[in-house]
Amino acid sequence: MGNNLLFHRPIPRLIALKFAFLCRERRSSNGIRVAIVGAGATGLSAAGYLVCRGYEVDLYDKLPLPGGLMTFAIPKHRIPLEEVMEGVEDLRRNFGVEFNLSVKVSCGDGIDECDDLAKGRIDLQELSGDYKALLVATGTWKSRKLGLEGEDARNVYTAIDYLRKLHLRILGLEGEGMRLGRVLVIGGGLSAIDAADESINYGADEVLLVYRRTRKEAPAGEWEMRRLEERGVKILELASPKRFIVENGLVKFVELQRMMLSEPDETGRPRPVPIEGSEFSIEVDTVGKAIGEVPTPPIYSGCNLLNLSDGLKVDQDFRLIGNIFAAGDVVTGPSKIGRAVKQGLQAARKMDELISKGKIG
Numbered sequence: 001m002g003n004n005l006l007f008h009r010p011i012p013r014l015i016a017l018k019f020a021f022l023c024r025e026r027r028s029s030n031g032i033r034v035a036i037v038g039a040g041a042t043g044l045s046a047a048g049y050l051v052c053r054g055y056e057v058d059l060y061d062k063l064p065l066p067g068g069l070m071t072f073a074i075p076k077h078r079i080p081l082e083e084v085m086e087g088v089e090d091l092r093r094n095f096g097v098e099f100n101l102s103v104k105v106s107c108g109d110g111i112d113e114c115d116d117l118a119k120g121r122i123d124l125q126e127l128s129g130d131y132k133a134l135l136v137a138t139g140t141w142k143s144r145k146l147g148l149e150g151e152d153a154r155n156v157y158t159a160i161d162y163l164r165k166l167h168l169r170i171l172g173l174e175g176e177g178m179r180l181g182r183v184l185v186i187g188g189g190l191s192a193i194d195a196a197d198e199s200i201n202y203g204a205d206e207v208l209l210v211y212r213r214t215r216k217e218a219p220a221g222e223w224e225m226r227r228l229e230e231r232g233v234k235i236l237e238l239a240s241p242k243r244f245i246v247e248n249g250l251v252k253f254v255e256l257q258r259m260m261l262s263e264p265d266e267t268g269r270p271r272p273v274p275i276e277g278s279e280f281s282i283e284v285d286t287v288g289k290a291i292g293e294v295p296t297p298p299i300y301s302g303c304n305l306l307n308l309s310d311g312l313k314v315d316q317d318f319r320l321i322g323n324i325f326a327a328g329d330v331v332t333g334p335s336k337i338g339r340a341v342k343q344g345l346q347a348a349r350k351m352d353e354l355i356s357k358g359k360i361g
Ligand SMILES: Cc1cc2nc3c(=O)[nH]c(=O)nc-3n(C[C@H](O)[C@H](O)[C@H](O)COP(=O)(O)OP(=O)(O)OC[C@H]3O[C@@H](n4cnc5c(N)ncnc54)[C@H](O)[C@@H]3O)c2cc1C
Pocket: 037, 038, 039, 040, 041, 042, 043, 060, 061, 062, 063, 066, 067, 068, 069, 070, 073, 074, 075, 078, 103, 104, 105, 106, 112, 137, 138, 139, 140, 141, 159, 163, 190, 191, 194, 296, 297, 298, 327, 328, 329, 330, 334, 335, 336, 337, 338, 340
């Protein structure tokens, strides 16, 4: 395995996050090799299923540690890193899963968030040729944009980039710390809550969370908002950024506009409407945008394998094309760990069925 950090811990008798939970120990190999691209909840649970069916599984991930969002975005008080690593170590040591880390797999040229952590690149089509089947489980590593002036300044981070920077620091994988100062987090979902929470944990001077509706409509729920307030976060409801005022490449002020709620929109929640002339500015050191992520299949322009103009579509067997399958958030869009695990297990079962029936290559 490329990176052995944190793999030296002895495995306790009860493994906290056991991915190979369908069998007690490694079965004799059926000699069939399967690749999984993406070592998040989906990829790890698929690997767990397949090793229990006797497959030899190789995992590939662009990040320096396995676990996907569980390792690099979700706060450690919710999912302790040791629990993820115990499950990973169980797969590696007891079931022979090979982890190839810091390697991006792709067809065509394209860049997603955190690609800078990958040290190498492998062609998806070539890789699929080396295995009986390949599962794409690459999640959602691109954030939506606000489309506002000044958004690309150096101190404006997406939730994923922001959280991974804080986590890399906590993991001791990134030496240089960020000076957070006064942090403004934009959004009302769980990513926004996590970005605000982790800012406090990391020692921000002050944290403000701005949401365009009220806390009652926030996807994260009122309880989370109240909890943040108890931790000292200031919640600015019914406000939305209008532009970022940049000085020397860094946002110095965020201009916000007050909003009011109107008729329900397509989501069924009241539509936030800007109030003319209600603009006000606040001074910031760091901005975290947590307004949602989109799926990142490893297929980009210039790839002649598939055309994804209509998005990533799999059939009822999770098959994308030929011997390539896909599952998890990359197919469903942002979801939850439970759903990603279920997708990984279902896709792995289908792959096993089709291979067993000789329906792949
Ligand atoms: C901030 C945040 C907090 C969350 N909190 C919770 C929570 O508390 N509870 C909950 O149930 N869910 C939570 N979720 C959702 C949950 O994390 C996801 O639904 C789940 O982790 C998705 O699993 P996945 O394996 O499909 O994708 P991911 O976990 O994203 O894993 C995908 C993996 O693929 C790798 N990858 C991507 N592209 C490539 C490539 N081209 N080549 C190689 N590797 C690649 C990535 O590095 C990553 O390791 C949260 C999400 C976020 C963003």
